Amino acid sequence: MSDKRPIGVFDSGIGGLTVLKSLLQYLPHEDYIYLGDTARTPYGNKSAEAVRQYAGQITSFLASQDVKAIVVACNTVSAAAIETVKEKAWPVPVFEVISPLVMQAAHFVKQADSNRVGVLATRRTVRSGQYPKAMSTIVKDDVSVEQIACPIFVELVEEGIWDGPFAKAAVDHYLAAWKADAPDAVLLACTHFPLLKPLIESFLPEAEVMESGPAVSLVVADALDRQERLNESEHIGECQFYCTDTIESFVELAESFLGQPVENIRQLDWKDVPC
């Protein structure tokens, strides 16, 4: 069996492209529909109610495009609105970004005999407590989870400021508490943050800095394979992009980040998106 339908991927903006990039490496024969809700970015400081409303609306749209799976490439939605997404997507399988990253971290902690994990996230993800909760469920031994909310990292990434003194000042500002004594593993618990990974790594040279893209891609590949839903044709997968604000700003950053042309893109009209 071969399921040629595309995989839907969404985020509040361009951050989820870090997950799409991994998916394209792990599952190169799949087609993708990527939606960045650039008109309402950032999600991370918004209320859970607002995030649920936005996520529900996007899921309805992706479901209407006949996707075979939905990857929630956004930690804020994964933490605050995953039930809404699953409900609206049913019977399409939904993948979120938290569990795979926590499983990867749990593995590291065990291997390295470490008991200290750091989490960098949006304010909403930090408040949700999903990372400490998932960590204590998976790792039986005591592991201390230290969280830092870094809301402006999202804006910096959305603005294309991935390097230089301004981005560096943001890293210095938010990670100051870890300068002298960093956790052994630091989870980038927002899909925007991998764009700042080189700066974070040079600020915390001793820490293992982990992102969710590769772990999520593994989980998606494995699940689709088990369900015999992989696209078994040999064609190179195609991406259809949607953004909810103007196309220009999205395309420029998306191309620079993905390292490939972003041609197949449309701006989604609010009226096209069912509630």
Add this chain to the structure above:
Amino acid sequence: MSDKRPIGVFDSGIGGLTVLKSLLQYLPHEDYIYLGDTARTPYGNKSAEAVRQYAGQITSFLASQDVKAIVVACNTVSAAAIETVKEKAWPVPVFEVISPLVMQAAHFVKQADSNRVGVLATRRTVRSGQYPKAMSTIVKDDVSVEQIACPIFVELVEEGIWDGPFAKAAVDHYLAAWKADAPDAVLLACTHFPLLKPLIESFLPEAEVMESGPAVSLVVADALDRQERLNESEHIGECQFYCTDTIESFVELAESFLGQPVENIRQLDWKDVPC
């Protein structure tokens, strides 16, 4: 005649408090209803269509509260959606923040025999071209208007990062082009930016840095007086605050900024706000 109804003031978040602070100084006997749309902040990178939708919704809410005037304490809305606000508010008079600031700048330019004005704003306000247009309408002589979009200033202010190395790095980043050769007058064409005024002034020590609060307050006071709509009682005006996301984050910053307790505050439920 004395009109005891409150004045409605709104912004995408806490930035408009810079205008409310001036209004409280110029018109201390008036009551105010302030709405910060914190669930959908920032507006400055959003499409004109989205900004019009949000502004229309807020205006309908304020009109339903029987305000006697509406002050649009947000440059992005003033530039992109003022017609929508006027239409929804009618017959309540609407005041925006662009014209008063431009008039003040025009006066300065004339006095100082200057021909170079700088504008710091959100991306949407810059794209709208409203400031250069208003300037060329008011000042007949040639004045060159140089605009810089500083979107992350809004986030910094909303996060309470008004000083220190991170805020300073943002100022260095955005104003680099003016470091060696600044315009004579620099307009803070976003109501959030006055919170960063001390940093901007120390980066541009030769420039006259102007904000819109005092100029708008003068215009509002004058217009209400002419229309015999001032509250002529001697009571100290009261403020009712609304925010669209959680109350805690708003209160803390609002109190720190206004320098007075913010007690009378409610979170507005999306369902209470008519479209």
